[in-house]
Amino acid sequence: MYYHLRLTRALDERAQILYRQNKVVGGLFSSLGQEAISIGTAFALAKGDYVGPMIRNSGTVLVRGHTARDVMTNYLAKATAPTQGKDNSQHFGDVERTGVVSCISMLGTLDPVMAGMALGARMKGEKKVAMTYVGDGASSTGDFYEGLNFAAVLKLPLVVIIENNQYAYSTPTSKQSLLKDLAEKAKAFGIPGHVGDGNDVLQVYGITKVCVEEARSGGGPQLIEFKTFRMRGHAVHDDASYVPPELFEEWKKKDPIARFEKQLELTDREKADVEAKLKAVVDDAVEYAEKSPPPDGGLAYKGVFEDDEIVQFTPWWRRDA
Amino acid sequence: MPELTFLQAISRGLWEEMEADKSVFLMGEDIGKYGGAFRVTEGFLDKFGPERVLETPLAEEGFVGAAIGAAYVGMRPVVEFQFIDFIACAFDPIVNFACTSRYRWGQGVPVTFRGPWGGGLRAGPFHSRNIEMWFAHSPGIKVVAPSTPTDAKGLIKACIRDNDPCLFLEHKGLYRRIKEEVPDNSPPIPIGKAKVVRPGEQLTIVSYGMMVHRCLEAMAQMKDLSVELIDLRTIYPLDRAAIVESVKKTNKIMVVHEDTRTGGIAGEIAAVVNEEAFEHLDGPVIRLTAPDTPVPSAPAMEDVFLPSVADIVGAARKLAAY
Numbered sequence: 001m002y003y004h005l006r007l008t009r010a011l012d013e014r015a016q017i018l019y020r021q022n023k024v025v026g027g028l029f030s031s032l033g034q035e036a037i038s039i040g041t042a043f044a045l046a047k048g049d050y051v052g053p054m055i056r057n058s059g060t061v062l063v064r065g066h067t068a069r070d071v072m073t074n075y076l077a078k079a080t081a082p083t084q085g086k087d088n089s090q091h092f093g094d095v096e097r098t099g100v101v102s103c104i105s106m107l108g109t110l111d112p113v114m115a116g117m118a119l120g121a122r123m124k125g126e127k128k129v130a131m132t133y134v135g136d137g138a139s140s141t142g143d144f145y146e147g148l149n150f151a152a153v154l155k156l157p158l159v160v161i162i163e164n165n166q167y168a169y170s171t172p173t174s175k176q177s178l179l180k181d182l183a184e185k186a187k188a189f190g191i192p193g194h195v196g197d198g199n200d201v202l203q204v205y206g207i208t209k210v211c212v213e214e215a216r217s218g219g220g221p222q223l224i225e226f227k228t229f230r231m232r233g234h235a236v237h238d239d240a241s242y243v244p245p246e247l248f249e250e251w252k253k254k255d256p257i258a259r260f261e262k263q264l265e266l267t268d269r270e271k272a273d274v275e276a277k278l279k280a281v282v283d284d285a286v287e288y289a290e291k292s293p294p295p296d297g298g299l300a301y302k303g304v305f306e307d308d309e310i311v312q313f314t315p316w317w318r319r320d321a
Numbered sequence: 322m323p324e325l326t327f328l329q330a331i332s333r334g335l336w337e338e339m340e341a342d343k344s345v346f347l348m349g350e351d352i353g354k355y356g357g358a359f360r361v362t363e364g365f366l367d368k369f370g371p372e373r374v375l376e377t378p379l380a381e382e383g384f385v386g387a388a389i390g391a392a393y394v395g396m397r398p399v400v401e402f403q404f405i406d407f408i409a410c411a412f413d414p415i416v417n418f419a420c421t422s423r424y425r426w427g428q429g430v431p432v433t434f435r436g437p438w439g440g441g442l443r444a445g446p447f448h449s450r451n452i453e454m455w456f457a458h459s460p461g462i463k464v465v466a467p468s469t470p471t472d473a474k475g476l477i478k479a480c481i482r483d484n485d486p487c488l489f490l491e492h493k494g495l496y497r498r499i500k501e502e503v504p505d506n507s508p509p510i511p512i513g514k515a516k517v518v519r520p521g522e523q524l525t526i527v528s529y530g531m532m533v534h535r536c537l538e539a540m541a542q543m544k545d546l547s548v549e550l551i552d553l554r555t556i557y558p559l560d561r562a563a564i565v566e567s568v569k570k571t572n573k574i575m576v577v578h579e580d581t582r583t584g585g586i587a588g589e590i591a592a593v594v595n596e597e598a599f600e601h602l603d604g605p606v607i608r609l610t611a612p613d614t615p616v617p618s619a620p621a622m623e624d625v626f627l628p629s630v631a632d633i634v635g636a637a638r639k640l641a642a643y
Contacts, residue, residue, distance in 0.1 A: 050394075087425040095393050095428055102426040104417050112383045113418060116390020116398075123346070123372060123396060130390070143413075146383025153378055303424050304460050306484045310513070310558045311460070316596055 008035045008059035025077035026088035031056040033231035036256035040204025050117045052101040052110035052132035055090045064098040068285035078292035085295035107138035111147025118156040131159040137168025152189040157215035165230035183225035198226030199256040325503045328496040330470035334477035346373040349401030358403045385411035392432040402436030406450045419486045420461025433480040437493035449616040451580035457557040464556040466490040468533040475510030492531040515560035521549035525567040525574040529553040539633035568598045575607035582610040604643035
């Protein structure tokens with residue numbers, strides 16, 4: 001867990017540098033300060049379970065078996081990336097191998113999709129759980145309600161995490177909802193709602209684990225709100241000047257990695273070992289991504305359908321007479 | 322060989338696919354005991370049970386998203402919209418999730434969306450719409466619109482077996498109006514292939530859905546003209562070759578559809594003909610379509626809204642004389 005927390009942050013920090021070097025294609029959405037939610041929840045899943053991460057949940061996909069190379073190549077939109085450069089950022093997945101579903105930019109849409117995966121698995125006689133995340137912002141969407149309600153009516157093994165980082169872009173949670181705890185929305189579906197400290201990885205793991213197993217054993221969908229704070233802007237371009245500085249100060253003291261280090265009582269030697277390993281993994285990922293070729297431009301025409309013949313595209317002036 | 326209505330042919334196609342493949346299941350509102358708003362799935366609940374005839378809450382965005390998720394894990398959901406107009410509520414998961422999934426990360430989505438579609442039944446602005454071009458213009462989904470029971474049965478099977486998202490449009494004006502003999506366990510009909518309904522020499526008319534039948538009525542009134550009638554059957558992918566081949570023979574073409582004009586498939590067909598058969602044209606490519614308005618309720622207005630037999634005859638004669 002500690003290693004994955006640190007790996008998530010190390011990759012995030014390195015990506016920030018690559019972004020400033022103009023090497024990242026598309027936006028860059030930081031998980032700084034929120035890593036404990038991705039890591040704690042992902043560790044609560046069993047092999048074969050399904051998970052739909054959001055753009056700040058790179059920690060989740062790392063725990064589920066995607067590599068640092070996957071993360072870096074996708075940021076740099078290289079031919080070796082999981083999406084071969086067709087999508088960017090944290091938008092990748094592999095249902096068969098890691099159980100990860102690639103998110104889209106319309107937030108909340110994962111709720112019904114993950115409910116459907118839970119449904120499909122149940123129809124096949126499998127005891128799988130599907131888990132996904134929404135932010136405080138996406139908990140306002142119709143998809144959030146429709147997906148959870150669908151899952152509730154059918155008693156599907158779905159766990160939805162509200163990652164309340166208090167800002168949706170520049171909009172504070174107070175402008176999303178009048179509720180103090182967003183987990184109270186569980187009442188609307190007749191399902192259990194839980195609230196936890198999102199910066200305490202062990203608490204995140206503990207609450208999620210109980211909910212995952214409850215869902216697996218037929219208890220129906222579970223809603224958990226973890227409180228945290230977004231320590232950077234919405235994306236790199238955003239300086240978050242709308243956030244009162246004292247909030248950053250307050251939440252810096254609650255940094256999930258520093259807190260976990262205290263709980264673990266790591267020796268300097270142990271910490272140095274982890275750091276050496278991290279450096280090697282991150283260096284390798286960055287070097288691999290930078291050395292990878294860009295995708296062939298002609299790939300743009302491929303893969304819309306199973307049959308590539310459908311999308312034939314030759315500009316008129318290049319056609320034979 | 323059983324004689325089936327358009328509706329029965331679709332129903333029979335669904336039934337045979339569900340019998341043949343356990344991963345095929347139905348989702349939608351009121352499709353169980355009630356059998357669906359138009360009774361396409363009547364009797365399915367008793368035969369296949371509530372798990373495979375899954376009644377959903379009234380929430381299109383939710384159950385469409387769920388269908389996509391089920392397809393991700395190897396199921397083949399067939400989603401019924403009570404009226405296809407309501408697909409607007411689920412536009413986001415279809416065009417952003419289902420349509421981009423294979424392209425972005427290689428994950429196919431074998432899902433079929435189907436529902437009653439089209440005008441002429443005095444059903445008003447929200448139960449009559451032609452929504453085909455919203456999706457024909459969203460890369461990643463096939464759009465199918467048959468006009469006969471045989472094609473309906475064959476194409477619904479093809480949609481269900483397809484490994485990509487398909488939208489299957491059922492003209493409700495045809496549901497109980499047309500009948501033909503359709504064999505049991507008939508094979509799927511390939512998506513993306515138009516059909517020459519009647520061969521002809523002087524003029525090509527391209528249409529789909531209920532308008533195919535209106536074109537046939539019009540042709541019966543102008544037997545002196547040799548008209549070639551093409552039923553698109555699939556709107557996306559468009560069978561360009563069939564259209565171009567026909568124009569090269571007849572040198573004149575008009576497109577008839579009940580969809581509204583701007584951005585309708587007729588404009589796309591005109592562009593294809595322009596690019597690929599320009600030298601063969603002896604007249605302008607003519608569009609006979611609905612105007613750019615919502616579908617009005619009152620019969621007097623809907624009759625003006627939809628291309629009529631008289632419109633088709635008038636346009637065909639004018640073009641033939643060009």
